[in-house]
Amino acid sequence: MIPLSWILAxxxxxxxxxxxxxxxxxxxxxxxxxxxxxxxxxxxxxxxxWRYLYSAHMxxxxxxxxxxxxxxxxxxxGLALIISAYRNRRTITAGDFDSLKG
Amino acid sequence: MAIEKLLWLIPLPPLIAFVLISLGANRSRxxxxxxxxxxxxxxxxxSMFVFWKALQVKDLTGFPIISTINWLPxxxxxxxxxxxxxxxxxVTLFFVAWTILCIFxxxxxxxxYNAPAGVHDQPGLPPHGALHTSDEGKIIHVPSVEPMYARxxxxxxxxxxxxYLLVISDNLLTLYIGWEIMGLCSYLLIGxxxxxxxxxxxxxxxxxxxxVGDVFMLLGLAALYTSTGSLSYDVVFRPDVVVQLxxxxxxxxxxxxAGLSGLLLFIGTVGKSAQFPLHIWLPxxxxxxxxxxxxxxxxxxxxxxxxxxxxxxxxxxxxxxxxSPLTPPMMVLAVIGTFTAFFAASxxxxxxxxxxxxxxxxxxxxxxxxxxLGVGSYTAAVFHLFTHAFFKALLFLGAGSVxxxxxxxxxxxDDPVDVQDMFHMGGLRKTMPxxxxxxxxxxxxxAGxxxxxxxxxxxxxxxxxxxxxRFWVVFIVLxxxxxxxxxxxxxxxxxxxxxxxxxxAAGHAQENKPIMTYPLVVLAVFAIGAGWIGIPAGFPLTGAxxxxxxxxxxxxxxxxxxxxxxxFSSLPLVVSLVVSIGGLYLGWRVYRGYQAGQVDPVERAxxxxxxxxxQKYYIDEVYSAIFIRPARWMAEIFTALWLDNRIIDGMVNGxxxxxxxxxxxxxxxxxxxxxxxxGDALGNxxxxxxxxxRKVQSGRIQQYMLYTLWVIVVSGMVVFYLMGRx
Amino acid sequence: MTAVxxxxxxxxxxxxxxxxxxxxLRRMMQSALALILALVGVxxxxxxxxxxxxxxxxxxxxxxxIAILIIFAVMLTQNSxxxxxxxxxxxxxxxxxxxxxxxxxxxxxxxxxxGFYAIPVNLxxxxxxxxxxxxxxxxxxxxxxxxxxxxxxxxxxxxxxxYIARDHHRD
Numbered sequence: 001m002i003p004l005s006w007i008l009a010x011x012x013x014x015x016x017x018x019x020x021x022x023x024x025x026x027x028x029x030x031x032x033x034x035x036x037x038x039x040x041x042x043x044x045x046x047x048x049x050w051r052y053l054y055s056a057h058m059x060x061x062x063x064x065x066x067x068x069x070x071x072x073x074x075x076x077x078g079l080a081l082i083i084s085a086y087r088n089r090r091t092i093t094a095g096d097f098d099s100l101k102g
Numbered sequence: 103m104a105i106e107k108l109l110w111l112i113p114l115p116p117l118i119a120f121v122l123i124s125l126g127a128n129r130s131r132x133x134x135x136x137x138x139x140x141x142x143x144x145x146x147x148x149s150m151f152v153f154w155k156a157l158q159v160k161d162l163t164g165f166p167i168i169s170t171i172n173w174l175p176x177x178x179x180x181x182x183x184x185x186x187x188x189x190x191x192x193v194t195l196f197f198v199a200w201t202i203l204c205i206f207x208x209x210x211x212x213x214x215y216n217a218p219a220g221v222h223d224q225p226g227l228p229p230h231g232a233l234h235t236s237d238e239g240k241i242i243h244v245p246s247v248e249p250m251y252a253r254x255x256x257x258x259x260x261x262x263x264x265x266y267l268l269v270i271s272d273n274l275l276t277l278y279i280g281w282e283i284m285g286l287c288s289y290l291l292i293g294x295x296x297x298x299x300x301x302x303x304x305x306x307x308x309x310x311x312x313x314v315g316d317v318f319m320l321l322g323l324a325a326l327y328t329s330t331g332s333l334s335y336d337v338v339f340r341p342d343v344v345v346q347l348x349x350x351x352x353x354x355x356x357x358x359x360a361g362l363s364g365l366l367l368f369i370g371t372v373g374k375s376a377q378f379p380l381h382i383w384l385p386x387x388x389x390x391x392x393x394x395x396x397x398x399x400x401x402x403x404x405x406x407x408x409x410x411x412x413x414x415x416x417x418x419x420x421x422x423x424x425x426s427p428l429t430p431p432m433m434v435l436a437v438i439g440t441f442t443a444f445f446a447a448s449x450x451x452x453x454x455x456x457x458x459x460x461x462x463x464x465x466x467x468x469x470x471x472x473x474x475l476g477v478g479s480y481t482a483a484v485f486h487l488f489t490h491a492f493f494k495a496l497l498f499l500g501a502g503s504v505x506x507x508x509x510x511x512x513x514x515x516d517d518p519v520d521v522q523d524m525f526h527m528g529g530l531r532k533t534m535p536x537x538x539x540x541x542x543x544x545x546x547x548x549a550g551x552x553x554x555x556x557x558x559x560x561x562x563x564x565x566x567x568x569x570x571x572r573f574w575v576v577f578i579v580l581x582x583x584x585x586x587x588x589x590x591x592x593x594x595x596x597x598x599x600x601x602x603x604x605x606x607a608a609g610h611a612q613e614n615k616p617i618m619t620y621p622l623v624v625l626a627v628f629a630i631g632a633g634w635i636g637i638p639a640g641f642p643l644t645g646a647x648x649x650x651x652x653x654x655x656x657x658x659x660x661x662x663x664x665x666x667x668x669x670f671s672s673l674p675l676v677v678s679l680v681v682s683i684g685g686l687y688l689g690w691r692v693y694r695g696y697q698a699g700q701v702d703p704v705e706r707a708x709x710x711x712x713x714x715x716x717q718k719y720y721i722d723e724v725y726s727a728i729f730i731r732p733a734r735w736m737a738e739i740f741t742a743l744w745l746d747n748r749i750i751d752g753m754v755n756g757x758x759x760x761x762x763x764x765x766x767x768x769x770x771x772x773x774x775x776x777x778x779x780x781g782d783a784l785g786n787x788x789x790x791x792x793x794x795x796r797k798v799q800s801g802r803i804q805q806y807m808l809y810t811l812w813v814i815v816v817s818g819m820v821v822f823y824l825m826g827r828x
Numbered sequence: 829m830t831a832v833x834x835x836x837x838x839x840x841x842x843x844x845x846x847x848x849x850x851x852x853l854r855r856m857m858q859s860a861l862a863l864i865l866a867l868v869g870v871x872x873x874x875x876x877x878x879x880x881x882x883x884x885x886x887x888x889x890x891x892x893x894i895a896i897l898i899i900f901a902v903m904l905t906q907n908s909x910x911x912x913x914x915x916x917x918x919x920x921x922x923x924x925x926x927x928x929x930x931x932x933x934x935x936x937x938x939x940x941x942x943g944f945y946a947i948p949v950n951l952x953x954x955x956x957x958x959x960x961x962x963x964x965x966x967x968x969x970x971x972x973x974x975x976x977x978x979x980x981x982x983x984x985x986x987x988x989x990x991y992i993a994r995d996h997h998r999d
Contacts, residue, residue: 019811171972172968
């Protein structure tokens with residue numbers, strides 16, 4: 001069988017690739033994609049811990065369902081924001097949205 | 103239906119009303135207010151039913167109505183949320199339901215439903231009035247409908263939801279959620295007429311000032327949660343838990359953990375209930391529409407603050423038994439309460455704005471309640487909270503009615519006076535009789551007019567509490583404050599309603615529609631009658647051996663119950679009789695002959711002290727000098743020094759900019775004598791570091807994320823290294 | 829090495845490669861397609877972990893809804909950024925370095941944890957996981973309240989999404 005360590009290493013790698021994408025990419029849609037990757041990594045973790053250590057509890061599985069819902073909500077609102085920003089400013093470069101500059 | 107299930111539903115109707123109004127019902131004014139009033143009405147109905155059921159429970163303190171549900175799994179444990187009706191929340195629920203319903207109905211009239219829309223009215227400003235062709239074909243100037251009518255009802259519904267949530271919740275977490283929603287609503291409603299700069303400033307001030315208290319309150323919640331693992335009242339206020347907490351020293355001012363967390367929660371109360379030194383927001387909150395003032399001052403905000411202090415009383419009073427000297431936390435309450443009561447009452451004497459007088463009287467009365475808690479009179483504090491909610495709601499709605507009538511007169515006569523200034527009023531007794539009678543009922547209750555009014559009984563209870571505990575300073579100061587209270591109440595009623603009109607607007611003021619006056623009548627009934635349920639045992643005239651219902655109902659909740667010597671003494675009674683009658687008489691006597699244009703008689707009597715009072719002891723100016731101006735000065739120096747320097751993109755460029763800066767520093771340090779160029783180098787260094795610091799605030803979300811990532815990397819490594827060593 | 833392990837390694841490698849493509853390709857459309865590939869890989873991992881239900885949900889929700897939504901957004905905003913220029917922010921190396929550091933140190937720390945080498949217990953075949961999950965989602969003593977709150981959250985996101993994306997100038 002697959003050891004837990006493999007799965008955790010895999011999900012960690014996926015998480016940090018997503019994190020890198022969210023930080024480093026210019027395009028605002030890329031930030032959302034990076035966040036999706038991170039959420040997926042979290043889900044893998046939750047499922048793995050449920051399967052390997054806590055298969056009697058439902059907490060992990062419920063959290064996966066919640067993460068699904070949150071991901072859907074986040075994408076819907078995030079993309080709406082991006083499209084609205086694009087309509088107003090004709091750009092989706094995340095670095096151009098800096099009206100909060102100090 | 104099981105009563106627990108009904109209880110869950112109580113806060114929901116106003117929330118649903120809010121959602122519906124925001125989502126679409128706002129296109130129709132009538133629909134909006136129907137939804138809001140229906141929501142408040144349903145909650146009222148539910149609350150009355152629950153209250154009635156709660157009365158039938160034999161030992162409600164021992165067996166409160168409770169229902170909990172799982173919210174969040176915390177490992178093997180669950181974070182639970184739930185509802186709870188014990189005597190304290192039952193009584194609170196009762197007055198909250200009544201006052202909220204009355205305020206909602208009143209608001210329909212106050213915002214001139216069915217009046218024509220004004221030509222110049224715009225959202226964000228109070229309506230200016232409209233021209234209207236009367237039946238005889240004459241064109242007259244009449245009040246116009248509020249431009250943001252639906253928005254008002256939506257927000258005030260949310261406000262009501264938050265208060266209901268706060269009252270019925272069985273744990274500090276949902277209480278805190280309701281608390282914060284109320285903070286938001288008060289911000290939005292105080293700044294309801296956001297196009298007025300003063301309203302904007304008042305909204306920001308209220309939000310920020312209460313926030314100061316909320317932060318400490320959150321700390322208190324955190325302290326309680328970490329030490330007990332729960333925020334449920336059942337756990338954190340259980341006697342054995344409190345005893346445990348009281349045994350843990352914290353090292354902060356020598357307080358025990360119970361005392362410290364109780365005091366932190368109390369600072370939340372200081373912010374929300376506008377106690378000194380965080381009282382400054384409440385008078386400015388008058389910028390909102392008058393129903394909002396009534397909402398904030400009676401039904402919700404400030405009551406919530408005192409409610410929290412009463413809830414936290416087991417913690418605050420931990421380790422104290424009646425008869426012994428006050429413990430530090432109790433001392434804090436007694437001092438802050440007494441001082442605030444006196445301080446605010448003295449300011450109220452010198453105010454001319456009818457609402458501002460009431461605002462300071464609210465602060466003062468809240469001070470009474472806090473002081474009552476400070477001397478251990480638990481039931482007296484709750485009782486006064488109960489009666490105060492009714493008569494203060496009545497007074498504010500009455501003041502709103504006066505202002506509304508004055509506006510009517512001012513529009514009809516084109517007399518541009520300040521319609522809130524009492525010195526432009528007078529003689530409204532004849533034109534607005536119903537408002538006069540109800541307002542007087544509220545005023546007399548506030549002044550504690552003997553035997554008849556609710557305020558007398560509850561205030562007497564507080565005074566006798568201070569007296570029987572032998573807290574002479576508290577007793578004397580509160581008695582003097584009661585005298586001042588009666589005085590400024592008489593001043594207000596005399597200036598507003600008695601005598602002859604001192605302006606054309608006052609001469610042509612008009613009684614309001616029944617939709618505004620009937621809620622006043624309802625509240626007036628309570629402002630008079632709500633005290634009779636709290637007549638102390640052994641009172642001479644009634645001769646009852648049994649204390650009033652509310653006292654026996656509430657006293658099992660008192661953590662000190664069983665210790666307190668319930669001795670009836672006639673001295674505090676005589677004192678409250680004398681101060682209230684005397685103050686009222688004095689106020690009436692001084693102001694009865696006041697003519698337009700004269701100097702305020704109190705100003706003549708007090709001289710320079712008067713201007714000190716009028717300027718509210720210059721507290722706002724002091725705060726401005728201590729907190730606001732330095733902050734602004736820093737901002738200006740920072741911007742003046744560094745604004746001209748351009749920001750260079752990204753962290754790479756930032757580092758490359760740092761290198762020449764360091765290089766030039768080194769060159770200056772080595773090549774040139776430090777003495778001749780030291781000043782320049784210092785300046786340059788400041789500018790360069792400033793440039794680097796400014797780049798942190800790039801406004802770019804990804805850059806912030808990058809900083810966060812590196813902070814986690816570095817701090818994680820530091821922690822790991824330290825753990826490996828330790 | 830068993831067959832399952834080989835399948836896992838292959839899928840994991842494919843998924844990570846697709847994820848790297850998501851964050852490195854210049855054309856947004858290509859990286860959106862790579863995202864779909866990565867999501868499929870995660871679905872396979874779910875199946876390998878014994879949760880067919882979430883594998884299917886992953887395909888339906890993530891690929892069927894979220895990825896498609898992202899592709900639409902990419903198409904709507906296509907002419908805003910030309911693929912000739914770099915898609916990376918200045919300073920992306922710092923992000924890569926930070927991520928790599930944190931990744932390796934987390935793996936290092938985890939390797940000292942005993943649970944890291946756990947092998948899966950055999951699930952009780954008589955217990956139907958989906959049934960238990962469904963019951964606990966609707967049980968008031970279970971997760972009924974969080975579940976309902978999630979539904980409210982979705983509704984709020986729905987309404988908020990419509991409201992934000994609406995063209996306010998044309999009203």
